[in-house]
Amino acid sequence: MKVVGDTTTNVQTNKKTANISGRQLKNKLFKGLFVAATGLSLLVLIVLLVRIFTQGIGHLSWDYLTSFPSRRPEDAGIYSAFIGTIWMMAVTAPVAFVLGVGTAIYLEEYAPKNKFTDLIQMNISNLAGVPSVVFGLLGLTIFVRELSLGRSVLAGGLTMALLILPIIVVASQEAIRSVPAELKEASFAMGATKWQTTYRIVLPAAIPGILTGNILALSRAIGETAPLIMIGALTYVAFLPENIMSQFTVMPIQIFNWTSRPQTEFHDVAAAGIIILLVMLLVMNSIAVWIRNKFQKQL
Structure with missing residues (x-):
């Protein structure tokens, strides 16, 4: 045994x-x-x-940054596209932030939990994966034709806001969900209203994640080309936008225009534009990290 x-x-x-x-x-x-x-x-x-x-x-040189596009590669610059990008982001950022964060607050804090809100949530998640050219068609139909905004900065900014809106909503919802329920319950126990709790407790705790998601979404918008081509943004602009109803171009479209030319010199000019675009993206992402760290330390 x-x-x-x-x-x-x-x-x-x-x-x-x-x-x-x-x-x-x-x-x-x-x-x-x-x-x-x-x-x-x-x-x-x-x-x-x-x-x-x-x-x-x-x-890369100061003349390149301060010169307009030219049909001669040695004289070509990215000034109008750089300023046009800033104009477009000045429209896209506040519109997308207000609508995206407002939608996330409503869905997480106020909307009843039923099949209708589940359907809305599912559609928002699906829209985050829709190809950008579809949003270009939507912007062309609504903003350019129906609202008669033309090929303006406003039409481009609103189209790009639609593009990144689902991303901002999803990121903001995740940030709001991460706030401990005990904080909200303590606020209600002190007699605070729903809005006071949301404004003074939930949003300050969720703001690092919300701002990070917003800036990362804007980083996507700044590099998109297809939606702006669909709404008819110009590929050659030798002037600066005067207001939000002016015609414009952006850096990705200008780079696309240069790379489509047969001369190899224009390809080198396009590479210089890509470097500037990468620097802008790195700066935006660095700001997102700095904001997140700053608010996390305050909490």
């Missing part, structure tokens, strides 16, 4: 050892797969950045 018991124990021990070895092997395989995927992504990114910088760094 003792021999049989020892044999059974040895068999069980061998099975456990085999199972542990199998799990360790799977862990190493998946770890290697993930490291390889990360390395491949970084390699592609590094190759792309090196290619862009080697092509465009020689064209």
